[in-house]
Amino acid sequence: MKILSRNTHNTHNAQTVSYIDTQAVSGHKVLRNTYMLLSMTLLFSALTAGATVAFAIPGPGILLTLVGYFGLLFATTKLQNSAWGIASVFALTGFMGYTLGPVLSHYLGMAGGSSIVMTAMAMTGLIFMGLSAYVLISKRDFSFMAGFLMIGMIVAFVTSLGALFFQIPALSLAISAMMVLLMSGMILFETSNIIHGGETNYIMATVSLYVTIFNLFTSLLQLLGVIEKE
Structure with missing residues (x-):
């Protein structure tokens, strides 16, 4: 009986190790594919934003932006398991690049605008790479942040709408600072989740x-823009 129990225990341990190894391989495969697609969508989005700036294309407005974003996000979610999902991702990120164009035009028109945009871009890259590297090296599980991040995003979204409609600059600035912290947390959470x-x-x-x-990036732009004006 003892030998049978020991063999059963060893088999269970072997199955557990095998499951963990399989999960790790699967996670790294998803991460590799994610980073590859992410780099392509970021480039496509940057090209779309650059074209919007170059041709001085006006922004779509808040209503069309929300409809376009949530509509394309819904389509991507529905198509996530098909080849059309990739096309939907490029449509979504291209649209977001288009909405970013007028924002970039605004900051580029300011004194020292090019410096603001380049600094925001560099800071975004450093934050993303630094936090992602920390998760990959430490292998810490940040799933415990899910509830906090969800509540934070809801609060930020609702208050940002209030700041937009009631034109409260101080509140907009506070929201941007809050978003930088929330997005940093999201990088930790999402990378860990993968x-x-x-x-x-x-x-x-x-x-x-x-x-x-x-x-x-947009939150850092707003913060740096305010600092530049001071």
């Missing part, structure tokens, strides 16, 4: 990280 098997679809992982980077 490598630990919480997110197994690289299309949705790409969308999550892209939106995080987009929000981080």
Whole structure:
């Protein structure tokens, strides 16, 4: 009986190790595919934003922006398991690049605007790479942040609408600072979620990280723009 129990225990341990190894391989595959698609969508989005700036194309307005964003996000979610999901990702990120163009035009028109944009871009890249590297090296599980981040995003979204409609600059600045912290947390959470098997679809992982980077960049732009004016 003891020998049978020991053999059963060893078999269970072997199965557990095998499952963990399989999960790790799967997580790294999703991460690799995510980073590849993310780099392509960021480039495509940058080209779209650059074209919008170059041809002075006006922004779509808040209503069309929200409809376009949530509509394309819904389509991407529905198509995430098909080849059309990739096309939907490029449509979503291209649209967001288009909405970013007028914002870039605004800052580039300011004194020292080019410096503001380049600094925001550099800071975004450093924050993303630094936090992602920390998760990959430490392999820490940041899933415990899910509830906090969700509540924070809801509060930030609602208050940002209030700041927009009631034109409260101080509140907008506070929201931008809050968004930098929230997006930093999202980078930790999303990267951890991928490598630990919480997110197994690289299309949705790409969308999550892209939106995080987009929000981080625009929030840093606003903060640096205010500092430049001081």
